[in-house]
Amino acid sequence: MDYEVVSLCLMPSLLDDDTFPEDAKQRARGILAGCRGGSLGAYSDSPGIEIIRRHVAEYIERRDGHPSSWENIVLCAGASEGIRGTMKMMIQHDNGIKPGVMIPIPQYPLYSATIAEFNLHQIGYYLDESTNWGLDMAELERAYNEAKEVCLPKALVVINPGNPTGNVLPRENIEAVIKFAHERNLFLFADEVYQDNVYADGCKFHSFKKVLMELGEPYCHMELASFMSCSKGYMGECGLRGGYAELINLDPQVKAMYLKSISAKLCPTTLGQAVMDCVVNPPCEGDVSYEQFMSEKKAVLSSLAQRAKMVVETFNSVPGMSCNIVQGAMYAFPQIQLPPKAIEAAKAVGQAPDVFYAFQLLEKHWHMHCSRHRVWAASWNISFQNHNPATA
Ligand SMILES: Cc1ncc(COP(=O)(O)O)c(C=O)c1O
Incomplete structure (x- = not known):
């Protein structure tokens, strides 16, 4: 819907095009x-x-x-x-x-x-x-x-x-x-x-x-x-x-x-x-685009809710990690308990354990960061906004 409206605004000659719904034109x-x-x-x-x-x-x-x-x-x-x-x-x-x-x-x-x-x-x-x-x-x-x-x-x-x-x-x-x-x-x-x-x-x-x-x-x-x-x-x-x-x-x-x-x-x-x-100002009941708008809105929100649950369950299934329920927004903020050996390894290179972890995550998983997953290692904050479970 938004792309239709914006396209029509950018190119008003499309207002004569029958493929655009009347409510978007309005x-x-x-x-x-x-x-x-x-x-x-x-x-x-x-x-x-x-x-x-x-x-x-x-x-x-x-x-x-x-x-x-x-x-x-x-x-x-x-x-x-x-x-x-x-x-x-x-x-x-x-x-x-x-x-x-x-x-x-x-x-x-x-x-x-x-x-x-x-x-x-x-x-x-x-x-x-x-x-x-x-x-x-x-x-x-x-x-x-x-x-x-x-x-x-x-x-x-x-x-x-x-x-x-x-x-x-x-x-x-x-x-x-x-x-x-x-x-x-x-x-x-x-x-x-x-x-x-x-x-x-x-x-x-x-x-x-x-x-x-x-x-x-x-x-x-x-x-x-x-x-x-x-x-x-x-x-x-x-x-x-x-x-x-x-x-x-x-x-x-x-x-x-x-x-x-x-x-x-x-x-x-x-x-x-x-x-x-x-x-x-979304489509209202009775508008031509209403049904499609509502079904797309529902699909996106329920997919986000599913991802919120999936991300938390996954974190909580990993030893040393725990994560609160995601009640809203688009992020999970897990707690990571570093094992003693990782703390020692951090000390050996003169880094604080969390800094060490963040660098390791960035260096070892950079390929992941560049592909579909948006892993924000520096803050350990995981966003699932643009993360499609179907392709994960
Ligand atoms: C809490 C919060 N406020 C503001 C913004 C900025 O949003 P916008 O893209 O509208 O500038 C963000 C974006 O992630 C956000 O998470």
């Missing part, structure tokens, strides 16, 4: 009508094409059952760009004290890299492997209290479902995190790019926006940025670079400055914006 016409000159080749407004921003807001309203304003939606070239643009707002060194940003450990390296690039202070809070990589409030408190001696904590990042840990936060946990952030006046970053990727029984995705709204006063006035992407979910169109940020409760002057700062980049790729439109 979507493409809607997007093109929102583009300057009726073409994807034109620059859009910096926060994105208005009709697509409106579709994103409608998607969020359907998902959460709470209002969303299209003017709070900023389209971006992948969630990464939105996250970096929002993080930039944290740069303000008061009397030489660095602003601090709380991030989970293990984390997705976009965060540590951006924090370092922007000269911010990284405040790591450790997820708890023994509770399926749970987010423990006492640990959040510890990390905050230690860091406030050396920096000015300004923001808290939560990745839910988690990369690389594959955990899905229960609602009570999200409520506790929101209250924690409120008490300390922290800006919340909710990285929710895996919101469609929840597999484990009893787990459900709860958006920070929804929980914050349902907590009511005073929490519903908190500053929050939540991020979504076309790279994950059932679309997986990561190369086309589409994403959005919903920014709520921003001070109007801060928002104005933010919009000014993104205007220097002109606009996110219109192609990525069109793909994002497909994510948030």
Whole structure:
């Protein structure tokens, strides 16, 4: 569906081609009508094409059952760009004290890299492997209290479902995190790019926006940025670079400055914006493409769920390895107990045992890395996004 819509947008003469379904044509016409000159080749407004921003807001309203304003939606070239643009707002060194940003450990390296690039202070809070990589409030408190001696904590990042840990936060946990952030006046970053990727029984995705709204006063006035992407979910169109940020409760002057700062980049790729439109505005019941869309979506999600299970079972069948259930996202994060001889071998070459293991994995299994398996040895984080069990 997305390729049909995007193809029609790129080559409007195909709108006369009978092989394209009518609903895909309607979507493409809607997007093109929102583009300057009726073409994807034109620059859009910096926060994105208005009709697509409106579709994103409608998607969020359907998902959460709470209002969303299209003017709070900023389209971006992948969630990464939105996250970096929002993080930039944290740069303000008061009397030489660095602003601090709380991030989970293990984390997705976009965060540590951006924090370092922007000269911010990284405040790591450790997820708890023994509770399926749970987010423990006492640990959040510890990390905050230690860091406030050396920096000015300004923001808290939560990745839910988690990369690389594959955990899905229960609602009570999200409520506790929101209250924690409120008490300390922290800006919340909710990285929710895996919101469609929840597999484990009893787990459900709860958006920070929804929980914050349902907590009511005073929490519903908190500053929050939540991020979504076309790279994950059932679309997986990561190369086309589409994403959005919903920014709520921003001070109007801060928002104005933010919009000014993104205007220097002109606009996110219109192609990525069109793909994002497909994510948030999929075929509805009664549309010609509906049945096919639903069956493809189901097939992709159930294949990912199957792979999540298969990867964990395989790890747990290997002596010395153990792995938590993958509740969501696209990753397994196993623990590897190195045998005494491997530890000795590491010592003999002057390497830490985990560094030794990672180098051995890279050197001995490089051919594997280059073929179908995406083994991220350096972090021992195994992604199954592009891994087809049929060809493994
Ligand atoms: C947690 C998380 N956030 C953000 C991103 C970036 O996604 P995008 O491709 O939309 O920039 C990724 C990509 O893997 C991710 O895992």
